[in-house]
Amino acid sequence: MISTTAAPPRRGRAAKPGAELTWRAKLRRDWPLVLMNLPMLLVVLAFWWIPALGNVIAFQDYNPYTDGILGSPIIGFTNFALLFEDPQFLRAMVNTLAITAFQLVFYFPVPIMLALLLNSVVSARLRAFVQGVVYMPYFFSWVLVVAIFQQMFGGAGLLSQLLRERGHEGIDWMTNSDTFILLLTSQTIWKDAGWGAIIFLAALSTISPSLYEAAAVDGAKRWRRMWHITLPGLRPVIVLLLILRLGDALNVGFEQFMLQRSAVGSQASEVFDTFVYWSGLRTGDLGYGAAAGLFKGLVGLLLIVAANRVAHAFGERGVYSKS
């Protein structure tokens, strides 16, 4: 795709393939591309690189008003040491891990099963209709999803309303901290499972029908075909999404938790991000909060790298490869 014919370097030098050009010659050739990259570079610099480097405040007794980021005293890993003595932080960690594990078991397979179900629908029109419906909630905001669940399962919601009409007690699922993990997993399924099925459907569509045909001719019934053809065909995608999910695990539905923390209490709903917000930003203890945020970011990064290693070890491509 690299063309050197259009913008030959001036001063009569012959155009060479990209790799052999000096950086000056490359720049002379590619300056329009660099210019095009500039707006994105500025945004990424301002809202990714500089904040990423700004994490030095995690190692400081950061005082934004008197000392600033340059003058605040460096205190090494004190903030991190304090974090691990903070019961609220430990609670956030336990909750995050528990919720991640729970969703891995009870959310992750749902889009796969949904894709298998949709794929088995013979009528193309029916399938398109169901797809259109189940993708939709992905485009609703978390505020909206919480509002909708509240209207269905809250103390004044539809379910309570119907129960009371029949002389039962109403229930309030939205403020019950014991069942919070069920509530948020159902919210995640309702919002994201349909959309999550897309990628599996795409993968299913690339499995060659002749494989199924050959298996059927050899006498493999429906379930055997699913086990021996469909699932192996889906395996690379499943592994890939599992890795991405692991890396994203610590981000467990950020707005979802922020929105419902006051309703169910911090015992059940405190996760890393809510901790950073409430114990860092809200209290003004910015260095401390940044330490918690950095810890989360680095653990997430480690999880992705580790999961990718494991995937490579099992002969899968994973998210990225060394090439």
Place this chain on the structure above:
Amino acid sequence: MTLLGTGRARKPAGLAAWEEAPSPAGRVGKGTLLTLIVLAVLFPLYTIVLTSLSSAATVNRVGGLVLVPEGIHFDAYIQIFSDSVVSRAVMVSTIVTIGGTVISLAVSVLGAYSLSRPGSFGHRPLLFSVLLMFVFFPGIIPVYLMVSGLGLKDSYWSLILPTAVSAFNVVVLRAFFMNIPGEIMDSARIDGAGEFRILWRIVLPMSKAVTAVVGLFYAVGYWNAWFNAMLYIDDTRKWPLALILRQYVVDSNPLPTATLGVSGMGHDAPPTLAIKMAIVVIAVVPALIIYPFVQRHFTKGVIVGAIKG
């Protein structure tokens, strides 16, 4: 992940010859399951829309969400739009969504195109800096400090700039641009077209679908964003709709300076619940309007293209 490349759905026009016919029990089970799934999505929307369109008498008699239609009344919507708070929030959300989407699309399309040619100047480090955004998030507090350091608090820019570039969308666009045959661009280059011209006249017209989908992603993101608004917008007159939803609909707190849904407006006034549901509907509607136009592109390997990157 080349095996995902085409993303075209296998089209069984009926069952294949080798496929055994489904058992009656299996068909009934599948039908029931599909019906339940569709209802789980549509039923809440149905009753919410219905409640927002019901008269005060109906809502008060039912004492909650309305399940059976009894005529259509727009009282709740009239009430909402005659009150300045919600109408202003809708305006704010609309402006941020449109402005943000235009900015994001421009920045991402330019950026993705500039990264679509391996071997060009600075290609590897520039690409790397975008890909890093996938695996590491700098953290809420450093980004907050940056935004307030730039003086963007209480500015609409704080709702746009921090989320202006989504690495995912850039990678989707880039993967698509890279699939366009290089010969087409080469011939344009021979004819003397510059990079901007090639992008505008050749690449973009060939990438309408992917650009539309990425635009939808950005637009939905801006329309739905709640947390950034909560962080950065203290001035209640600048609140977007998401904050109103949280404050009034989810938490049932009164709105600042609003008379909306406050008792003492007479018994004909639409009840709080109808107003709440109308706000929910207003928040859902834009997505529902754009959605069908973009939906058909979803399966065209657009989303899947990202995985290849």
